[in-house]
Amino acid sequence: MRVIKTIKEMQANGESVRASGKRISFVPTMGYFHEGHLSLMKRARQVADHVVVSIYVNPTQFGPKEDFSQYPRDFERDAQMAQEVGVDVIFFPSNEEMYPEGYQTYVDVEKVTKNLCGMSRPHHFRGVTTVCCKLFNIVKPHNAVFGKKDFQQLAAIRRMVVDLNLDLEIIGLPTYREQDGLAMSSRNVYLKEEERKSALTLVGALKLAQKLYAEGQTDAALIIDKAKQLIEAAPFTQIDYIKICDASSLEDVHRIEGKTVMALAVRVGKTRLIDNSVLGEEI
Numbered sequence: 001m002r003v004i005k006t007i008k009e010m011q012a013n014g015e016s017v018r019a020s021g022k023r024i025s026f027v028p029t030m031g032y033f034h035e036g037h038l039s040l041m042k043r044a045r046q047v048a049d050h051v052v053v054s055i056y057v058n059p060t061q062f063g064p065k066e067d068f069s070q071y072p073r074d075f076e077r078d079a080q081m082a083q084e085v086g087v088d089v090i091f092f093p094s095n096e097e098m099y100p101e102g103y104q105t106y107v108d109v110e111k112v113t114k115n116l117c118g119m120s121r122p123h124h125f126r127g128v129t130t131v132c133c134k135l136f137n138i139v140k141p142h143n144a145v146f147g148k149k150d151f152q153q154l155a156a157i158r159r160m161v162v163d164l165n166l167d168l169e170i171i172g173l174p175t176y177r178e179q180d181g182l183a184m185s186s187r188n189v190y191l192k193e194e195e196r197k198s199a200l201t202l203v204g205a206l207k208l209a210q211k212l213y214a215e216g217q218t219d220a221a222l223i224i225d226k227a228k229q230l231i232e233a234a235p236f237t238q239i240d241y242i243k244i245c246d247a248s249s250l251e252d253v254h255r256i257e258g259k260t261v262m263a264l265a266v267r268v269g270k271t272r273l274i275d276n277s278v279l280g281e282e283i
C-alpha cells in the first residue's frame with residue numbers, strides 16, 4: 001500500500017492506473033476508521049481493480065465553533081486497517097496542498113443542502129461538495145463509495161455529479177451499526193459511558209417511527225412527536241432536528257407517501273450525532 005501526499009503524484013497514479021485499463025474505486029474519509037469505513041473499502045475492493053482512500057479532515061466543512069481541531073486522528077492505526085482490507089493507495093494531503101494561498105473556488109449545491117443539517121451548519125455542505133469535487137479530479141476514480149449514514153451528504157454529492165456532469169458512479173451503502181444499534185461514527189469516541197446510553201435513543205426513535213409506519217401511521221407530525229418524546233426522556237440529549245422528508249428533494253412532508261426518510265440530529269452531551277432511515281426499510 002502506498003501513501004501519497006501530493007496532488008501531482010495522486011493524479012499521475014490515476015493516469016497510469018487508467019492507462020493500464022484498470023478501474024479505480026475511491027472512498028473519501030476524514031479518517032479515524034471504524035467498521036463502517038471498512039465496509040465501504042471492502043465494497044470498493046469488489047467493484048474495482050484499484051482502491052484509493054483519502055484521509056483528510058477538511059477544514060472548509062467545519063463551522064468556527066465546531067470540532068475541527070479536536071476531531072479524532074490516528075494515521076498509523078488507519079493505515080494499518082486500510083492495508084488489512086486491501087486498499088492500494090491512501091491519499092493523505094496537507095491543508096496547504098488542498099487549499100493553497102489564493103484559493104477561492106467553491107461548489108454549492110443549492111437546494112438539497114438547505115434543510116436538515118444545512119439549517120444549523122450553513123456552510124457545511126459547500127465544504128463537503130467542494131472537497132469531494134477536488135478529490136474526484138485528483139484521484140480520477142470510476143466510482144466513489146459513500147455511506148447512507150450521511151444521507152444528506154450523499155444526496156448533495158449525487159446532485160453535484162449529475163449537475164456538473166462528473167464522469168463517475170456514486171455508490172451508497174447502508175449504515176453500519178454497533179451490536180446495540182448505535183450508528184458507527186468517529187465521533188462516538190467523544191461519548192462518556194452514560195451519554196452512550198442516551199445516544200441509543202436515536203436508533204430507538206427511528207425504530208419507533210418504523211413501527212408506527214408499519215402499523216399504518218402516515219401523519220409525519222405525529223410520528224415526529226413520539227420520537228421527540230422518546231429522545232427527550234433520556235438525560236444529556238438536546239434535539240437539533242427530527243424530520244420526515246421526501247427522500248430525493250429532502251423537503252419536509254406532512255403525510256408519508258412515496259419514498260420518505262426520517263432524519264435526526266441530536267446533541268448528546270457535547271457530541272452531535274446524526275442518524276436516519278428510509279421509512280419501510282429495515283434498520
Ligand code: AMP
Pocket residue numbers: 028029030031035036037039040145146147148149150173174175176177183184185186
Ligand atoms: P467520515 O470519515 O465520517 O467523513 O465518513 C467517511 C465515509 O464513511 C462517508 O461516506 C460516510 O457516510 C461513511 N460512514 C461513516 N459512518 C458510517 C457508518 N456507520 N456506516 C457506513 N458508512 C459510514
